Amino acid sequence: CEKQDARVPKQRLLVVANRLPVSAIRKDDYSWGLEISVGGLVSALLGINEFEARWIGWAGVNVPDEVGQRSLTKALAEKRCIPVFLDEEIVHQYYNGYCNNILWPLFHYLGLPQEDRLATTRSFQSQFAAYKLANKMFADVVNEHYREGDVVWCHDYHLMFLPKCLKEYNNKMKVGWFLHTPFPSSEIHRTLPSRSELLRSVLAADLVGFHTYDYARHFVSACTRILGLEGTPDGVEDQGKLTRVAAFPIGIDSERFVQALELTQVKAHIKELKERFAGRKVMLGVDRLDMIKGIPQKILAFEKFLEENPIWRDKVVLVQIAVPTRTDVPEYQKLSSQVHEIVGRINGRFGTLTAVPIHHLDRSLDFHALCALYAVTDVALVTSLRDGMNLVSYEFVACQDSKKGVLILSEFAGAAQSLGAGAILVNPWNITEVATSIGYALTMPEDEREKRHRHNFTHVTTHTSQEWAETFVSELNDTVVEAQLRIRQ
Numbered sequence: 001c002e003k004q005d006a007r008v009p010k011q012r013l014l015v016v017a018n019r020l021p022v023s024a025i026r027k028d029d030y031s032w033g034l035e036i037s038v039g040g041l042v043s044a045l046l047g048i049n050e051f052e053a054r055w056i057g058w059a060g061v062n063v064p065d066e067v068g069q070r071s072l073t074k075a076l077a078e079k080r081c082i083p084v085f086l087d088e089e090i091v092h093q094y095y096n097g098y099c100n101n102i103l104w105p106l107f108h109y110l111g112l113p114q115e116d117r118l119a120t121t122r123s124f125q126s127q128f129a130a131y132k133l134a135n136k137m138f139a140d141v142v143n144e145h146y147r148e149g150d151v152v153w154c155h156d157y158h159l160m161f162l163p164k165c166l167k168e169y170n171n172k173m174k175v176g177w178f179l180h181t182p183f184p185s186s187e188i189h190r191t192l193p194s195r196s197e198l199l200r201s202v203l204a205a206d207l208v209g210f211h212t213y214d215y216a217r218h219f220v221s222a223c224t225r226i227l228g229l230e231g232t233p234d235g236v237e238d239q240g241k242l243t244r245v246a247a248f249p250i251g252i253d254s255e256r257f258v259q260a261l262e263l264t265q266v267k268a269h270i271k272e273l274k275e276r277f278a279g280r281k282v283m284l285g286v287d288r289l290d291m292i293k294g295i296p297q298k299i300l301a302f303e304k305f306l307e308e309n310p311i312w313r314d315k316v317v318l319v320q321i322a323v324p325t326r327t328d329v330p331e332y333q334k335l336s337s338q339v340h341e342i343v344g345r346i347n348g349r350f351g352t353l354t355a356v357p358i359h360h361l362d363r364s365l366d367f368h369a370l371c372a373l374y375a376v377t378d379v380a381l382v383t384s385l386r387d388g389m390n391l392v393s394y395e396f397v398a399c400q401d402s403k404k405g406v407l408i409l410s411e412f413a414g415a416a417q418s419l420g421a422g423a424i425l426v427n428p429w430n431i432t433e434v435a436t437s438i439g440y441a442l443t444m445p446e447d448e449r450e451k452r453h454r455h456n457f458t459h460v461t462t463h464t465s466q467e468w469a470e471t472f473v474s475e476l477n478d479t480v481v482e483a484q485l486r487i488r489q
């Protein structure tokens with residue numbers, strides 16, 4: 001039976017995302033160095049065996065010359081990756097501009113940039129044109145590699161225009177689209193000058209997925225209120241065509257974290273960290289340095305806690321890992337200076353000759369060091385102002401089975417819907433509430449910690465990324481079959 005299964009070709013899955021799971025670096029000898037970036041989506045898809053997955057996306061580098069493009073394409077093919085080449089101007093207008101300066105803040109309830117409020121402004125129009133052009137370039141590459149029977153899974157806010165482009169190429173293509181950020185209330189979405197065009201394009205997909213039921217509901221409301229279409233319990237209907245809309249909460253590859261804690265090098269890291277922080281409770285934040293993560297608010301809450309609880313000043317340390325991101329966008333540059341200024345002030349205020357209350361690192365950690373840090377943490381602080389899901393909260397829980405530390409979690413992160421019963425939920429804008437929660441978490445009795453952790457650990461280890469990916473793709477297959485049956489009836 002096993003032999004027979006091996007002969008059945010697996011269904012091909014084309015994963016299309018703005019960024020490939022590897023980033024390319026050009027070496028001096030003109031060869032390419034490829035670095036795997038293990039994020040949520042990558043680990044989710046690495047774990048699925050049911051499909052033969054290929055990735056299509058931007059390699060994160062500008063490769064203007066054809067020779068370079070050919071050699072990078074060849075190097076990436078070994079990793080089952082197919083590059084989309086975007087020139088610097090498009091990256092500037094599409095990625096830095098429309099994606100990260102317009103859609104990203106809007107979808108996280110931070111509003112549109114003031115100067116772009118009118119559709120008539122040149123910058124808005126040219127950024128939207130670049131967005132559509134970039135999406136068309138992605139569609140060209142998908143179309144070139146598509147074979148009948150493939151499933152095409154488009155990811156995130158960068159590629160909202162892609163489902164429409166793909167269906168224009170081939171109406172029979174099975175197309176799914178998944179959003180990794182929140183989808184905001186329709187009242188927020190309706191401020192976007194290109195609101196209708198984007199919604200209509202997403203609706204060209206067969207299946208549209210979100211992390212939470214609320215995001216799916218907001219999307220359906222936007223389609224009914226802005227486009228005047230009909231919302232049904234299954235999705236959105238337009239002239240007899242149903243686009244299925246549903247929630248598919250992502251998870252992590254929890255086994256990978258649990259197993260890492262058994263490795264000698266991770267154990268050595270844990271020992272080192274325990275010695276380094278002996279006599280102090282460890283609080284931890286791990287975030288991309290992004291305004292949606294609420295890093296300044298978190299640090300200010302920690303300051304308030306130290307201010308009001310002098311007894312804790314030399315007994316607790318906050319380790320904040322702030323991974324630089326989108327550094328070409330001015331808003332991100334401003335945030336970096338702001339965070340550095342606050343950290344400096346607090347360390348000056350509460351530091352001693354031998355210790356500072358905040359260890360702030362402007363870089364990422366490798367996987368093993370990160371697991372060790374999660375494992376020695378007493379309290380994790382995830383205080384996003386808005387967050388699609390937030391997998392740091394999941395990773396922390398996966399590494400805490402011996403310590404049973406406490407998770408303080410923003411009620412505005414998608415993860416609050418799955419880990420809310422085990423975490424202490426907070427409104428990150430309420431600095432006083434977060435400061436009080438820090439005190440509560442640091443002194444929480446062991447039996448309460450155990451109970452809260454058990455709830456979260458069970459969730460994290462049973463709702464994995466593999467299950468998420470498999471559920472989405474099989475639902476997409478089913479949706480297309482059902483639609484065909486409906487047409488035949």
Ligand code: G6P
Binds near residue numbers: 019156181325
């Ligand atoms: C979020 C987005 C992803 C994105 C990631 C990193 O999680 O949902 O699509 O890849 O941030 O951001 P970057 O702009 O560096 O790709």
